[in-house]
Amino acid sequence: MLAPEPAGLAPPADGTDLGISVLPGHGNRAWVTALEQDGGTYRLASQPDGSIAVASGSVPGAVRAWVERGGVLVLDGAAGGDGVVPAARRVTTIGGFGHPETGAWVAGPGQAFLHEGGGAGSVLVHEDRVVKHGIEQGRYAAVHHRRLGAGHVVWSGLPLTLQLEAHGDRLRPVAPWSEVTERAATVDKAGVSETLAWMVRFAARHAGLPTVRRAVWPAGSPSVFILRVDVDGVFGDRARQLGAVAEQHGVQATFLLNRELVERHPGDLGSWLDAHDVGQHAAVHDLYDDAEADRRNVRAGHAWVEELTGRRPVGFVAPRGLWSPTLDAALAALGYRWSSDFGLATDGRPFRTDSSVLQVPVHAYSPERAVMFAREQGRPEPTANDIRDHYLRHLDEQVRLGRPVHIYGHPEVLGAVAGKVLPDVFRRVEQLGLPKLTIDETAIWWAKREKAELSTSLVAHPTTPELHLQRSDPEVGIEVELPAPHRIVLDGCDLGRERGVLQL
Known part of the structure; x- marks a missing residue:
């Protein structure tokens, strides 16, 4: 563009x-x-x-x-x-x-x-x-x-x-x-x-x-749904339980594995993981302030995930939500397609970093942090209903704003209550007709949208001005806002006289 x-x-x-x-x-x-x-x-x-x-x-x-x-x-x-x-x-x-x-x-x-x-x-x-x-x-x-x-x-x-x-x-x-x-x-x-x-x-x-924009999400959807799981420990069968609930509702989650904490809190990472996408969460659960140290940490995590799962990770999430330019450079050098780090951005649409790695922002709430926050404040720990209600409110807000519904948690707490929390969230996603994507599928869609070229031209006319639109990829929709009646010509086809907000 x-x-x-x-x-x-x-x-x-x-x-x-x-x-x-x-x-x-x-x-x-x-x-x-x-x-x-x-x-x-x-x-x-x-x-x-x-x-x-x-x-x-x-x-x-x-x-x-x-x-x-x-x-x-x-x-x-x-x-x-x-x-x-x-x-x-x-x-x-x-x-x-x-x-x-x-x-x-x-x-x-x-x-x-x-x-x-x-x-x-x-x-x-x-x-x-x-x-x-x-x-x-x-x-x-x-x-x-x-x-x-x-x-x-x-x-x-x-x-x-x-x-x-x-x-x-x-x-x-x-x-x-x-x-x-x-x-x-x-x-x-x-x-x-x-x-x-x-x-x-x-x-x-x-x-x-008039204003003309490429549609944000596939098939004219107001948003997309993404489920991310940071595996900071497997905790017995909790990761598997989380994956099973998602699979039962047709959701392919993205599991991000951290070597240090998986080894500290082991559990079942067996064949059930084949139903989901896999990325990495570093070897050591921390970020360095040195480019070479970050590269070593990312390389070590990459090799471990590849050996453990037989799959080559193309996505990364920073330990503790942290992000830095040295991490960004390390991911780009190793050919990573995307990253998702709430220390850089939260809740918004994807964007490119300085190193052109696609950042896919996530909502920074996790049940694990909610439990820790309650303990810090001397309050009762959140119930499964509290966690569900937070996710549902976030979902409705993101859809209203045209942002992605990208939620996350860990096996430690979310895995234990997944059956009580996630089904209502998934049902709401189905009711709204939101595409259910992995983080990698979201990144692939965004790259397709970035490449979609759109030409716009306003041609004067004695009665009704004409808005000429040409696009290179019909799968990427067009949103048009017309302040007054215009005749729309899309890819050489006359669509007639229109006004207001259009989805083409």
């Missing part, structure tokens, strides 16, 4: 290209991640060459002139004062912000430029402060819009692209509605990425432009 569109997919010469230009700058890699997750068509460009351009910080004067002629520009981390964006009033430190569409809290600590005026979302100078006398001091919009000549500018003073690129983790609640904590990514990268993508759609609506 970064290269110029190949011959055969180029828009008509008289059409306006709806592709998004990602302009040079420190945030362009994060913009690519956000647009790829959302499904928009984009290209890296030294200057705007379509109807919409995105960038970070400030832009050169030539871009301002392009906006004034009718271009649409989207900026994050904007201090302003450059003639494109008004100067920020001041700078503040924040722990996060209110999402511009849903209002949900998005964890994202750092500095932010505060801009006056109306807009969407919220930034609070005084976070976690009780409002008295009906006065809420220090509230600013997170996203702003202005007209500039014949064009539009949508911007945020939040350093969203920097937050998306940064890595780091802390102990924090696994969900806004849960008290259970886990060591997970400090930044809610799913929320940050979705805010960047929302800003582009928000700008398109202001400009009266």
Whole structure:
């Protein structure tokens, strides 16, 4: 998607290209991640060459002139004062912000430029402060819009692209509605990425432009279901029980094996494992701060899993949920297809790391951590119903947001209660018609989606404008949002006059 569109997919010469230009700058890699997750068509460009351009910080004067002629520009981390964006009033430190569409809290600590005026979302100078006398001091919009000549500018003073690129983790609640904590990514990268993508759609609506995206999941599904099991010990027949419950409901789980803890807590890893996918979870259950040590740990885990199961693992999950650039480089050097590490990101759609290993984020809740949290707090341990209810609430939230339902646990606790917890979860998956995938199948689908090319062109017409779409892979669906009636021409076939949100 970064290269110029190949011959055969180029828009008509008289059409306006709806592709998004990602302009040079420190945030362009994060913009690519956000647009790829959302499904928009984009290209890296030294200057705007379509109807919409995105960038970070400030832009050169030539871009301002392009906006004034009718271009649409989207900026994050904007201090302003450059003639494109008004100067920020001041700078503040924040722990996060209110999402511009849903209002949900998005964890994202750092500095932010505060801009006056109306807009969407919220930034609070005084976070976690009780409002008295009906006065809420220090509230600013997170996203702003202005007209500039014949064009539009949508911007945020939040350093969203920097937050998306940064890595780091802390102990924090696994969900806004849960008290259970886990060591997970400090930044809610799913929320940050979705805010960047929302800003582009928000700008398109202001400009009266259609938005066109590749569908996220197979067959037009709102989500997919993935069951991951980190085998930090087999614990007798508990791993087998977990696998049996999944198999009975047509679910192929992904079991990630750690040598150190399997040897410490042994059990049945027999032929039942053939019904499921297998990856590795390292030899030593820890992460090093040294590239060669990480490579040795990954190599040793790889060789052990291959000897134990007769299968070559192509996926990895980091011990203790940790992640680092040295681990990323080690996985890439060894040819790993995917990784899933809640120290890097949770709950969101897949994305590529710097080393191009596909990261498949997982929900950071596990029954084992929930039990430990209850003990730390001096509270009763969660029951099977408590665990089931957490998974079900997470499932419904993820489907509503178009994110993957990717849950995990360990044989130690989940294996013991699998028969009481998982059947209701699987039934809900069936009711919603969600594809049940392994992590590897998800990675394969995502790679197929990444390769799917989509050409978009808006052709003027005296009565109804025409939206021409061409795609290279009909198995990857298209989502279209039309602000006004348009005639749709898909792969040369006239579909007639449409408006609203379409699934093609």
